[in-house]
Amino acid sequence: MVASGTVVWGQTQEGWFSAVNDFARSTPWLHTPARMYAEYGVVLFAGLLLFSWLLARRDGDLRRVTAALWAPAGALIAIGVNQFLVAAVAEERPYTAMPQALVLVSRSTDYSFPSDHAVMAGAVVVGVVLATRRLGRVTAALAVVMALTRVYVGAHFPLDVAAGLAVGAIVAVVSYLAARPALSWLILLLLRTPVRLLVRAHPEGMVRQ
Numbered sequence: 001m002v003a004s005g006t007v008v009w010g011q012t013q014e015g016w017f018s019a020v021n022d023f024a025r026s027t028p029w030l031h032t033p034a035r036m037y038a039e040y041g042v043v044l045f046a047g048l049l050l051f052s053w054l055l056a057r058r059d060g061d062l063r064r065v066t067a068a069l070w071a072p073a074g075a076l077i078a079i080g081v082n083q084f085l086v087a088a089v090a091e092e093r094p095y096t097a098m099p100q101a102l103v104l105v106s107r108s109t110d111y112s113f114p115s116d117h118a119v120m121a122g123a124v125v126v127g128v129v130l131a132t133r134r135l136g137r138v139t140a141a142l143a144v145v146m147a148l149t150r151v152y153v154g155a156h157f158p159l160d161v162a163a164g165l166a167v168g169a170i171v172a173v174v175s176y177l178a179a180r181p182a183l184s185w186l187i188l189l190l191l192r193t194p195v196r197l198l199v200r201a202h203p204e205g206m207v208r209q
Contacts, residue, residue: 016158017094020151021101030152035104038149041142042117045124048139049075052131064131066183070176071127078123078171082114085167089113094157103154115156118164119171121146126172 024031037044049071056064091113095103121143129136147161156164 013157013159014094014098017098017101017151020148020158021094021098021154024104024152024154025102031104034149034152037146038117038153038155039105041146041149042120044142045075045121045139045146046072048128048135048142049124052128052135052139055135056131062184062187066180066187067127067130067176068132069187070179070183071124071131071172073179074127074172074175075120075123075168077175078119078168079116081171082116082119082164082167085114086111086116091157091160093155095154101154105153105155108155112156113160113163114167115147115150115160115164117150118143118147118156118161119168122165122168123172124168125165126169126176130176 024034049068052071053065053068056068090111093108093112095101095107125136125140125143128139143165147165150156150161151158
């Protein structure tokens with residue numbers, strides 16, 4: 001019964017992937033921008049983390065600055081946790097299961113589920129939302145585009161990226177909540193040192209708690 005369900009689910013996954021792959025075949029004009037974003041979009045997410053920190057630092061809100069400074073670490077932790085999930089599930093890549101698939105990026109030898117790129121994007125969304133909600137909405141939209149693009153270029157099945165976004169978001173939230181007390185204490189210490197400009201843009205201003 002379990003084996004039968006697994007086969008059905010695998011066929012469903014392949015059906016969803018094939019629909020996106022067929023769309024990719026019919027839109028060659030989209031190949032270059034999709035490939036560029038799928039491979040190098042991580043730079044954009046790094047820029048969003050930096051921008052969210054600058055916004056939080058400008059306002060000097062302790063909670064937002066704490067979240068912004070933690071966000072890069074939260075993303076790295078999420079990617080680290082994901083390595084255990086990837087190894088445990090050991091799902092083959094779409095182009096291994098479906099050799100006829102159109103693939104627009106270099107073929108990776110590692111496993112497919114969950115997607116590291118989607119995990120990164122999901123974790124960054126949480127970090128940016130906690131630091132500045134307005135920018136967080138933009139980041140969330142870009143994360144969805146990243147997830148869709150990873151399927152479009154043939155690197156992942158749809159469930160790989162959906163799970164990746166969820167894993168990234170969950171790990172980022174849990175790790176932030178666990179670290180927040182110590183981080184807040186550390187930031188208060190930084191306010192008394194020459195590196196206090198990491199926390200606020202104007203040294204003479206008061207940090208709101």
